[in-house]
Amino acid sequence: xDIETTYNDNNYTIHxxxxxxxxxxxxxxxHYGTIHTLVDQSVYTLYSSTIDALVYQPIxxxxxxxxxxxxxxxxxxxxxxxxxxxxxxxxxxxGGGASGDVxxxxxxxxxxxxxxxxxxxxxLAHDSSIGGKTAINSAHGKNLIxxxxxxxxxIYDLSFxxxxxxxxxRSGFGEVFKHALLxxxxxxxxxxxxxxxxxxxESLEPYIISGIRTKMRHVTQDEKEAGIRRYLNLxxxxxxAIEYNDKLPHGVAVVLGLxxxxxxxxxxxNAQVFELxxxxxxxxxxxxxxxTLKHMDxxxxxxxxxxxxxxxxxxxxxxxLMTEIGVCHYQxxxxxxxxxxxxxxxxxx
Amino acid sequence: xDIETTYNDNNYTIHxxxxxxxxxxxxxxxHYGTIHTLVDQSVYTLYSSTIDALVYQPIxxxxxxxxxxxxxxxxxxxxxxxxxxxxxxxxxxxGGGASGDVxxxxxxxxxxxxxxxxxxxxxLAHDSSIGGKTAINSAHGKNLIxxxxxxxxxIYDLSFxxxxxxxxxRSGFGEVFKHALLxxxxxxxxxxxxxxxxxxxESLEPYIISGIRTKMRHVTQDEKEAGIRRYLNLxxxxxxAIEYNDKLPHGVAVVLGLxxxxxxxxxxxNAQVFELxxxxxxxxxxxxxxxTLKHMDxxxxxxxxxxxxxxxxxxxxxxxLMTEIGVCHYQxxxxxxxxxxxxxxxxxx
Ligand SMILES: NC(=O)c1ccc[n+]([C@@H]2O[C@H](COP(=O)([O-])OP(=O)(O)OC[C@H]3O[C@@H](n4cnc5c(N)ncnc54)[C@H](O)[C@@H]3O)[C@@H](O)[C@H]2O)c1
Ligand SMILES: NC(=O)c1ccc[n+]([C@@H]2O[C@H](COP(=O)([O-])OP(=O)(O)OC[C@H]3O[C@@H](n4cnc5c(N)ncnc54)[C@H](O)[C@@H]3O)[C@@H](O)[C@H]2O)c1
Numbered sequence: 001x002d003i004e005t006t007y008n009d010n011n012y013t014i015h016x017x018x019x020x021x022x023x024x025x026x027x028x029x030x031h032y033g034t035i036h037t038l039v040d041q042s043v044y045t046l047y048s049s050t051i052d053a054l055v056y057q058p059i060x061x062x063x064x065x066x067x068x069x070x071x072x073x074x075x076x077x078x079x080x081x082x083x084x085x086x087x088x089x090x091x092x093x094x095g096g097g098a099s100g101d102v103x104x105x106x107x108x109x110x111x112x113x114x115x116x117x118x119x120x121x122x123x124l125a126h127d128s129s130i131g132g133k134t135a136i137n138s139a140h141g142k143n144l145i146x147x148x149x150x151x152x153x154x155i156y157d158l159s160f161x162x163x164x165x166x167x168x169x170r171s172g173f174g175e176v177f178k179h180a181l182l183x184x185x186x187x188x189x190x191x192x193x194x195x196x197x198x199x200x201x202e203s204l205e206p207y208i209i210s211g212i213r214t215k216m217r218h219v220t221q222d223e224k225e226a227g228i229r230r231y232l233n234l235x236x237x238x239x240x241a242i243e244y245n246d247k248l249p250h251g252v253a254v255v256l257g258l259x260x261x262x263x264x265x266x267x268x269x270n271a272q273v274f275e276l277x278x279x280x281x282x283x284x285x286x287x288x289x290x291x292t293l294k295h296m297d298x299x300x301x302x303x304x305x306x307x308x309x310x311x312x313x314x315x316x317x318x319x320x321l322m323t324e325i326g327v328c329h330y331q332x333x334x335x336x337x338x339x340x341x342x343x344x345x346x347x348x349x
Numbered sequence: 350x351d352i353e354t355t356y357n358d359n360n361y362t363i364h365x366x367x368x369x370x371x372x373x374x375x376x377x378x379x380h381y382g383t384i385h386t387l388v389d390q391s392v393y394t395l396y397s398s399t400i401d402a403l404v405y406q407p408i409x410x411x412x413x414x415x416x417x418x419x420x421x422x423x424x425x426x427x428x429x430x431x432x433x434x435x436x437x438x439x440x441x442x443x444g445g446g447a448s449g450d451v452x453x454x455x456x457x458x459x460x461x462x463x464x465x466x467x468x469x470x471x472x473l474a475h476d477s478s479i480g481g482k483t484a485i486n487s488a489h490g491k492n493l494i495x496x497x498x499x500x501x502x503x504i505y506d507l508s509f510x511x512x513x514x515x516x517x518x519r520s521g522f523g524e525v526f527k528h529a530l531l532x533x534x535x536x537x538x539x540x541x542x543x544x545x546x547x548x549x550x551e552s553l554e555p556y557i558i559s560g561i562r563t564k565m566r567h568v569t570q571d572e573k574e575a576g577i578r579r580y581l582n583l584x585x586x587x588x589x590a591i592e593y594n595d596k597l598p599h600g601v602a603v604v605l606g607l608x609x610x611x612x613x614x615x616x617x618x619n620a621q622v623f624e625l626x627x628x629x630x631x632x633x634x635x636x637x638x639x640x641t642l643k644h645m646d647x648x649x650x651x652x653x654x655x656x657x658x659x660x661x662x663x664x665x666x667x668x669x670l671m672t673e674i675g676v677c678h679y680q681x682x683x684x685x686x687x688x689x690x691x692x693x694x695x696x697x698x
Pocket of ligand 2: 446
């Protein structure tokens with residue numbers, strides 16, 4: 001399956017499928033000088049024979065988040081330059097969202113920009129195939145340094161996902177679920193019916209595809225994040241706080257954040273938007289740590305949310321809420337009221 | 350005098366004049382949150398009272414080229430982030446071309462891009478007010494890391510130039526002269542008549558303005574450097590080699606490169622394009638080290654030129670030549686023939 005992006009210009013194709021890497025990659029490499037490959041260390045350990053058959057002497061990125069810093073950036077940059085990288089060369093980046101972020105940042109700044117192709121190997125990385133964000137982390141926070149720079153193509157070979165640890169799959173699924181919520185009721189119910197007991201990799205492809213399309217719809221209308229793009233933060237205001245506080249994987253925390261969002265959306269509207277108990281049981285069956293919510297320190301989490309750069313008001317916190325599945329709006333909620341809502345939620349658990 | 354850029358989009362104004370800094374800057378700062386200032390150390394030493402009257406607690410860049418590296422980039426980046434820089438803030442960069450390059454790179458990558466204003470303080474930096482190139486240096490060469498990112502405005506207050514050391518003035522003048530050559534015979538003769546014995550700062554404004562316009566013409570037609578933008582490299586192929594070999598300031602080496610270009614252009618055309626001896630005497634009067642050419646090691650310089658990334662052919666070297674003043678073309682010259690031409694030139698000196 002190929003998805004074409006729908007920006008005003010500089011569009012690219014996202015190829016999605018099983019075992020497509022070699023065939024799709026060869027379509028692109030012919031147009032370039034030398035091919036330089038950056039690959040996540042763990043991915044290379046698992047797939048060295050596949051990768052070595054396709055490319056020559058890849059540059060290894062320390063696994064995951066560990067490579068999103070200045071040192072790693074400078075090291076990979078100098079390595080590429082020592083190989084005499086040229087403007088007509090191509091960089092390919094194989095790995096999860098972290099490798100994609102640092103690899104994209106390198107591609108966007110080496111020789112002031114060299115073309116690159118993203119090869120995501122995690123479920124979460126479906127999310128970074130759209131949006132053109134590249135990044136490394138600062139001592140002062142995640143993703144504070146980077147560029148907007150689009151790849152020439154994304155080749156999303158789902159076979160890589162087979163080796164993904166359960167926890168990473170669950171984390172990536174959090175964003176898949178969020179995209180389904182943004183898409184609407186039909187998508188949510190269909191996704192839930194295909195994953196009643198656990199996250200079946202084989203049945204995910206259509207939801208990854210609709211997730212990418214949903215993100216694309218939000219991003220292309222609003223590349224610089226002023227309007228509807230922020231709906232992509234659904235579940236994230238609370239998610240980020242609990243991710244930080246309880247050291248949970250990003251997408252796992254997002255699922256807890258989505259659950260809070262459901263509760264707040266219900267209280268906020270006259271109709272019942274979400275049937276909470278069925279979502280609770282569903283998330284629990286898939287292995288999400290729902291008990292964390294029962295023991296949450298409400299005041300502390302609210303203090304963390306207030307620090308979030310997106311919140312600039314002292315007495316209230318901004319949330320993305322839903323009036324029906326698929327229909328978002330942004331709302332400031334007074335902290336006092338929020339405390340009450342969260343304490344209320346704890347009691348139902 | 351205000352020059353508007355003529356890109357397809359994201360245009361900005363280059364304000365040029367004497368003592369204009371405060372008035373022009375205030376037009377912009379009102380539209381932003383916090384103003385963050387980066388300033389070249391030597392410039393701050395000379396102008397601290399002016400600068401402190403305008404902005405709050407500037408961040409100091411180590412003087413000149415010393416700040417164009419990873420360490421300085423990371424340090425300034427973390428400093429800005431520790432101050433809680435926000436997307437709606439403004440960065441202003443005060444200094445020569447080196448400060449502009451690293452400051453622009455920081456502005457383009459902090460929070461994936463924050464607006465910035467360039468305040469050039471050297472003559473050479475008229476060159477970097479157009480083109481949108483930002484950069485730091487690699488261990489493998491100058492300007493190999495960076496972005497294309499345009500400022501919101503350039504405020505070129507010529508009063509800063511009064512404290513510029515003679516050698517820096519001479520270096521900047523090399524690019525002014527190059528731009529005059531690209532502009533045509535009238536501009537060259539007018540510039541020479543205003544600077545017969547030395548570089549009179551007071552008379553340079555019109556040539557800086559026409560230089561910026563000339564560069565803009567070349568750049569806007571060709572932002573990614575495939576066609577006529579490369580005529581801006583006039584004098585630079587040889588200039589870079591002699592800059593590296595004889596440790597001369599960039600623009601000083603460019604003047605020697607322009608002189609070689611004149612000689613090669615003459616030999617290459619039937620008519621005499623340049624009256625060499627008058628240019629020789631003129632450059633010598635202005636203090637350029639023309640004797641360097643008499644003693645040049647031709648074979649070594651040619652070897653250096655062959656290494657230049659823009660030359661990919663083993664037996665010849667590409668040059669920008671002129672068939673008349675203001676009219677360029679690109680030509681490959683066989684190394685053998687080049688050796689002969691340069692030895693010939695040495696004998697005339
Ligand atoms: N640019 C964007 O738009 C965007 C969007 C979402 C997330 N992100 C970023 O992505 C990162 C999170 O993404 P992620 O979860 O993919 O992180 P990741 O890249 O850190 O990968 C998670 C872990 O899985 C391992 N791994 C990767 N592929 C594997 C495979 N096929 N088999 C076995 N192990 C494998 C990695 O080594 C790592 O340890 C964060 O840094 C986040 O900021 C960016
Ligand atoms: N981005 C572009 O398009 C572009 C174009 C041309 C040159 N450049 C870059 O610009 C740099 C060269 O520019 P430069 O010559 O301005 O270099 P620079 O910034 O290093 O300045 C030269 C010296 O003059 C000092 N100085 C600056 N302003 C002064 C003043 N008003 N009074 C006294 N001293 C002052 C500086 O401290 C430094 O020591 C190079 O790094 C080059 O790569 C970039």
